[in-house]
Amino acid sequence: MDKLWYKEKYMTNNQAKKLYETGIELLMCGKSQEAINYLREAVDADPFHIEAQLELGYLLGTMENYEEALNSFNNSLKIDKTFPGFFGKGICLFFLEDYEKSLDAFMDAQEIGENEDLWYYLGNIHLIYGNCEGAISCFETALSIDEDFIEAWNDCGVAYSILEDDENALICYKEAVSIEPGYKSALYNMGATLVDMGRYDESLKYLDRTLEIEPDHFKALFYKGHALYFMEKEEEAAEYFIKALNVDRDQEELWNYLGYVQFSIGQNYEAIESLNQAIILNKDFDIAYINLGNVYIDLGKYSHALNCFEKAFEISPDNAEVLREIEDLKVKLS
Numbered sequence: 001m002d003k004l005w006y007k008e009k010y011m012t013n014n015q016a017k018k019l020y021e022t023g024i025e026l027l028m029c030g031k032s033q034e035a036i037n038y039l040r041e042a043v044d045a046d047p048f049h050i051e052a053q054l055e056l057g058y059l060l061g062t063m064e065n066y067e068e069a070l071n072s073f074n075n076s077l078k079i080d081k082t083f084p085g086f087f088g089k090g091i092c093l094f095f096l097e098d099y100e101k102s103l104d105a106f107m108d109a110q111e112i113g114e115n116e117d118l119w120y121y122l123g124n125i126h127l128i129y130g131n132c133e134g135a136i137s138c139f140e141t142a143l144s145i146d147e148d149f150i151e152a153w154n155d156c157g158v159a160y161s162i163l164e165d166d167e168n169a170l171i172c173y174k175e176a177v178s179i180e181p182g183y184k185s186a187l188y189n190m191g192a193t194l195v196d197m198g199r200y201d202e203s204l205k206y207l208d209r210t211l212e213i214e215p216d217h218f219k220a221l222f223y224k225g226h227a228l229y230f231m232e233k234e235e236e237a238a239e240y241f242i243k244a245l246n247v248d249r250d251q252e253e254l255w256n257y258l259g260y261v262q263f264s265i266g267q268n269y270e271a272i273e274s275l276n277q278a279i280i281l282n283k284d285f286d287i288a289y290i291n292l293g294n295v296y297i298d299l300g301k302y303s304h305a306l307n308c309f310e311k312a313f314e315i316s317p318d319n320a321e322v323l324r325e326i327e328d329l330k331v332k333l334s
Contacts, residue, residue, distance in 0.1 A: 015045045015046075016043070016046030016052065017042075017049070019038050019041045019045060019052075020038070020039065020042040020049060020051060020052045020055070023036075023042060023052070023056075024055065026038060027055075027059065032059060032063065036056065036059055039055055039059065042056075048079050050076050050082070050085075053072050053073070053079070054076050054084050054085060056069075056072045057070075057073040057076065057085075057088045057092075058088055061088065061091060061092060064095070066092045066095050066096050067092075069088070069092050070092040070093065070096070072088075073085050073086075073088040073089040073092060076088075077089065081112070082112065083109050083112040086105050086106070086108040087105075087106070087109040087115075087118060089105040090102045090103075090118075090121060091121065093105055094124070094125070099125050099128055099129070102121075102125065103122070103125050106121060106122055106125075114145075116142040116145040116146040116149055119138045119139070119141040119142035119145070119152075120138070120149065120151065120152050120155070123136075123137075123138030123139040123156070123159075124155060127155065127158065132159040132162050132163050133163075135155070135156075135159040136156055136159045136160065139152045139153075139156035139159065140156065143156070148179050150176045150180050150183055150186070153172050153173070153175040153176040153186070154172065154173065154176045154183070154186045157170070157172030157176070157186070157189055157193075158189065160172060161189070161193055166193050166196060169193050170193055173186045173189050173190040174190070177190065182209075182213060184210055184214060184217075187206050187210045187213070188206070188207070188210040188220050190203075190206040191203045191204070191206030191207035191209075191220065191224075192207075192220075192223045194206065195207075195223050200227040200230050200231045201231070203224075204224065204227055207220050207227065211224070216247045218247045218248050221243045221244035222241070222244045222254060224240045225237045225238070225240035225244065225261075226257075229261055234261050234265045235265055238261045238262055238265070238267075241254055241257055241258040241261065242258065250281060252279075252281035252282040252285055253278075255274050255275065255278035255281065255288075256274075256278040256285065256288045256291060259271040259272075259273075259274035259278065259295075260291050262274060268298060268299055271291075272295055272296075275291055275295065276292070279292070286311075286312040286315040286316045286322075287312075289308045289312035289315070290308070290309065290312050290322065293305040293306075293312065296308060302332050302333050303333060305329055306326065306330065306333065309325045309326045309329065310326060
């Protein structure tokens with residue numbers, strides 16, 4: 001009986017090994033789905049084949065099948081507590097947005113070893129929880145291991161941007177762009193940061209490069225509109241706000257900006273349409289009511305303007321300027 005059990009176990013283990021090796025060969029040939037099928041068969045034949053469990057987990061993760069990948073990593077950890085097992089588990093939980101458990105898995109991995117990716121994900125968890133200083137520290141550790149880690153440079157820049165340390169943010173984005181000139185995230189972040197700093201001419205270079213890569217990049221269109229407005233190119237600014245709205249029409253802030261710019265260049269009726277759209281999307285948008293009221297004042301429609309300012313005052317009863325405008329309009333209407 002013991003010999004029969006040993007023979008069956010040996011045959012099963014040997015079968016799992018062959019299935020695993022075939023899966024790896026297919027993976028090396030770029031046949032990922034076929035590789036997954038063989039790796040699944042390998043772990044079915046021998047659930048204790050840790051290499052098959054780990055390889056299956058990472059391959060499923062690259063295909064964004066995080067639930068099944070997590071199961072594979074958990075199975076591998078039942079066999080042996082390894083760095084790849086804990087690290088893979090942490091990645092799956094990160095993309096499943098279970099950040100607390102993800103952090104626990106990464107900390108378990110850190111007790112065994114480290115790599116630049118571990119520190120990168122730790123940095124992003126800190127960033128998600130609003131700990132920008134902790135995020136920067138982790139990204140810098142990742143970069144000390146791999147100085148060409150482009151995502152770490154970019155995300156470190158994001159952390160600095162949140163802290164309003166624009167100079168250090170720019171340094172990080174420039175490093176990312178120097179490594180990969182077409183890296184869209186860093187190009188956009190560079191352009192947006194320069195707009196925030198008031199360096200509008202410089203910002204257009206990076207925003208335009210972003211739009212060459214992705215013409216419908218909503219935020220790049222939005223920021224380019226901002227830059228052009230502050231460069232006193234209002235008509236061009238309006239064009240880019242409209243392009244951005246063609247990408248996403250459910251943006252009340254942008255409808256408000258567009259309405260304000262249209263008003264500034266004398267397109268009062270177009271401004272009314274834009275500002276009303278902002279209000280449709282957000283009925284408590286006090287600034288849009290104020291801007292709409294100003295358009296109606298310019299058109300001499302004081303009763304319409306009064307209605308707008310009274311609505312704004314209902315939303316923001318502490319706004320003294322709105323109260324003064326209401327009083328002035330009531331005098332005009334008396």
